Amino acid sequence: MPDHAHHRLHPLLAALAGSTLLLAACGGGSSDHATPASPTTVRGVAASGGAIAGASVTLVDADGATVDPAAVSTAADGSFSIDASGLHAPFSLRISFTQDGVPRTLYSVLPTVTAGTANTANITPLTDAVAVLVAPGGNPAALMDPAALAAALGGANANAFANAVATLNAVLASDPAIAATLAAAAGTGNSFNPVTTSFSANGTGVDAVIDQLSITTNPSGAAAGTVQIQNNAQAPGAGGAAPPVSVTPATTPATAPTLPPTASGDLPSAADLDALAARTTACYALPAAQRVTATDADGVATAIAAACAADVSDFISNGYTWLQSQSDALQNANLDGAKFQRPLVLLVLPAQNRSGKEFQHPYCNQAQCVVVDMRATLPAANNQPIRRTLLLAKVGGSWKSVGNQRPYDFDVTLRGHRYVNRNAAPANPASYFSLSRYEGVLRTFLNPSGPNMNGVRAARVSGPGLPAAGLVLSRSSRCSSDRMVIASKTGDTYVVENGVNQPRYWTGNASMDFKFGAAMLDGSDIPAAAWPLANVDYADSANAGGVAPYGEYKWEFFFFGSATPAEPDQIVYQRLIVSDTALQRYVNDAPNWWPTLAPANVAAYLSPTGSGAGALTDLSVSWTVPALLGRVDGVYLFGQNNAVVNGASYNKRTILVAGIAKPGDTTASVTAGQSPWLSGVSTSSFTSGIAAAQNPRCSEADKSLVPLAGVAGDYRELGLGTTLTNGVRLSSIDYWQL
Numbered sequence: 001m002p003d004h005a006h007h008r009l010h011p012l013l014a015a016l017a018g019s020t021l022l023l024a025a026c027g028g029g030s031s032d033h034a035t036p037a038s039p040t041t042v043r044g045v046a047a048s049g050g051a052i053a054g055a056s057v058t059l060v061d062a063d064g065a066t067v068d069p070a071a072v073s074t075a076a077d078g079s080f081s082i083d084a085s086g087l088h089a090p091f092s093l094r095i096s097f098t099q100d101g102v103p104r105t106l107y108s109v110l111p112t113v114t115a116g117t118a119n120t121a122n123i124t125p126l127t128d129a130v131a132v133l134v135a136p137g138g139n140p141a142a143l144m145d146p147a148a149l150a151a152a153l154g155g156a157n158a159n160a161f162a163n164a165v166a167t168l169n170a171v172l173a174s175d176p177a178i179a180a181t182l183a184a185a186a187g188t189g190n191s192f193n194p195v196t197t198s199f200s201a202n203g204t205g206v207d208a209v210i211d212q213l214s215i216t217t218n219p220s221g222a223a224a225g226t227v228q229i230q231n232n233a234q235a236p237g238a239g240g241a242a243p244p245v246s247v248t249p250a251t252t253p254a255t256a257p258t259l260p261p262t263a264s265g266d267l268p269s270a271a272d273l274d275a276l277a278a279r280t281t282a283c284y285a286l287p288a289a290q291r292v293t294a295t296d297a298d299g300v301a302t303a304i305a306a307a308c309a310a311d312v313s314d315f316i317s318n319g320y321t322w323l324q325s326q327s328d329a330l331q332n333a334n335l336d337g338a339k340f341q342r343p344l345v346l347l348v349l350p351a352q353n354r355s356g357k358e359f360q361h362p363y364c365n366q367a368q369c370v371v372v373d374m375r376a377t378l379p380a381a382n383n384q385p386i387r388r389t390l391l392l393a394k395v396g397g398s399w400k401s402v403g404n405q406r407p408y409d410f411d412v413t414l415r416g417h418r419y420v421n422r423n424a425a426p427a428n429p430a431s432y433f434s435l436s437r438y439e440g441v442l443r444t445f446l447n448p449s450g451p452n453m454n455g456v457r458a459a460r461v462s463g464p465g466l467p468a469a470g471l472v473l474s475r476s477s478r479c480s481s482d483r484m485v486i487a488s489k490t491g492d493t494y495v496v497e498n499g500v501n502q503p504r505y506w507t508g509n510a511s512m513d514f515k516f517g518a519a520m521l522d523g524s525d526i527p528a529a530a531w532p533l534a535n536v537d538y539a540d541s542a543n544a545g546g547v548a549p550y551g552e553y554k555w556e557f558f559f560f561g562s563a564t565p566a567e568p569d570q571i572v573y574q575r576l577i578v579s580d581t582a583l584q585r586y587v588n589d590a591p592n593w594w595p596t597l598a599p600a601n602v603a604a605y606l607s608p609t610g611s612g613a614g615a616l617t618d619l620s621v622s623w624t625v626p627a628l629l630g631r632v633d634g635v636y637l638f639g640q641n642n643a644v645v646n647g648a649s650y651n652k653r654t655i656l657v658a659g660i661a662k663p664g665d666t667t668a669s670v671t672a673g674q675s676p677w678l679s680g681v682s683t684s685s686f687t688s689g690i691a692a693a694q695n696p697r698c699s700e701a702d703k704s705l706v707p708l709a710g711v712a713g714d715y716r717e718l719g720l721g722t723t724l725t726n727g728v729r730l731s732s733i734d735y736w737q738l
Helices: 011-025 125-134 140-144 146-153 160-173 176-186 205-212 270-284 322-330 599-605
Strands: 041-045 056-060 079-083 091-099 102-110 118-120 213-217 227-231 245-247 292-295 301-304 344-349 369-378 384-395 398-401 410-421 437-446 456-462 471-476 485-488 494-497 500-503 513-520 552-559 570-575 619-624 634-645 651-658 667-670 715-723 729-737
Touching (some): 125 160, 125 213, 160 176, 160 227, 205 213, 270 384, 599 619, 599 715, 619 651
Parallel strands (some): 410 729
Antiparallel strands (some): 056 091, 213 227, 227 245, 384 398, 437 513, 471 485, 494 500, 619 667, 634 651, 634 715
């Protein structure tokens, strides 16, 4: 028996084996040179966004015999082979691996095998979907139990596997491009079967289809056994991507939903995407000191190695050149040796055909472009993953990273916030701001100190999840942060000052986060009376929602000195780069998603009697990370105190940002402190009706965080944040206020 197949023999086979030995001992048999029986093998490919290499595969048969997973490991191309001689189908297979720093498990089911031959059983998100559809309660892990496996595929469920495969095929075949690819893989006269159709994890054929799809099993809020399928190569409309389609164990081929179709036109091939990954890997094969060869007085790269050059000379991202936008990454030694994988297409952008005041992308206005997600692991930093979202255009016959070409530094991002109030006795416990809660947030970031912003007085942004009239952003008269903030949720770019209706230049608000939904920590609704409806940065209800994957947002920019101040002077569009906007899962499965701040940090920094309650210049924080989160990549401590004023007699608002030495670390610290928000930033010289001097609220030289004295107006929050692979940003915020 091969040493990689440790299993027990079926009793009947054991008896037959004994009889054979007796016959051999008595000289039985017709030949001294009998041909040995060919082994029964199960082989296949494990792939999910690329080959799954070096992962253990477990196989369980109908009798509960298990192939030792330590003896079966996938090769670099994701292939594996198991000697299943003497085992009895059906088989259940499982592969466990780490992807993007998060542990993952995929399953596959093989109902029958042919003895003495090689049998195919792939393990991919598609086979995992089949396993979920046939498993009891939609739990594929249960199929590793032989009794559950037998019940799932036998008796009244004898057709369950065939129905699951046929249903998935019907969904996939509803897209002509995918149907043609899978038909070619299956061969003439055969039907595609995700379990048994052979393929290679090389970015073509079946593997390309797997890469093109996002498959979610048992999504939050759905019935057990639900499988959602999204086509990432679709061309989303302004309202966002078409929602994923769902199938359940009750779905049949006749009732299978239609998949959003693959976009027509030119798309990058696997070779194109591999070339992009190879170029980026070659750059980071150099140490940081060789990647950047010169910097300016601010430490921004001014000269870099040839291997790190931009794909196109006119690359622009959010107003920044290639050197400006890549400077920090190129100088980060944690990225030394990063090996980038073949990028995955997130969405396809048909030619935009903008005109007039609308910004016209030099590469994508008249030709189709794609947004891709390129990932890598960091051998110099705990083998943690990183990801880059890139806009590609076909330039000179090759797909190149060209940047979004936006003239300004702005973005809409989707965030989930968890607030935990550490004051056990708040002065107004019914107030919304005293409630421990979850929030759904659209952050509307616009950097007033970014490129080309001197002439911009206001911006209005609208799109999925935002008020129909749009949010108006302007500079804040409060010392908050380096950002434009929400001044109106009714689209008003004018404001009455001293009895005169004039263009809006300033606001007393300080938030760029538009809250469109909220829930208590137990998942129940926020009390309706508590929702701060009057606040400009809150939706008209606590469950407004409406955010869509890859939704399009319209940014209207209003310039100082415009001859038509009521009309936008320029319009720029952007996409929300989020593949899954369902935030409810982070409430329903909270223990697996939110980091936990060390109790000692809570006691020290978030209590008026804590050891860190005084004015701070230093900060040291630690935390624990749940399995699904991956890592924390941002830490800060913010405070305000109405009893402490700066040199201009304004209340101080300050922040300390702690640096994480390496991705994956669970501690962070800062010893030098950070400047008060907006320190040193001047207002535009074109400001009308407002003093053109620097905002006095933000000019205080003292860099210490204000003390937490426990009086009215005191506030502190300590936040831990991370960006998930789907583009959502989660922030776990512990806070104290009276």
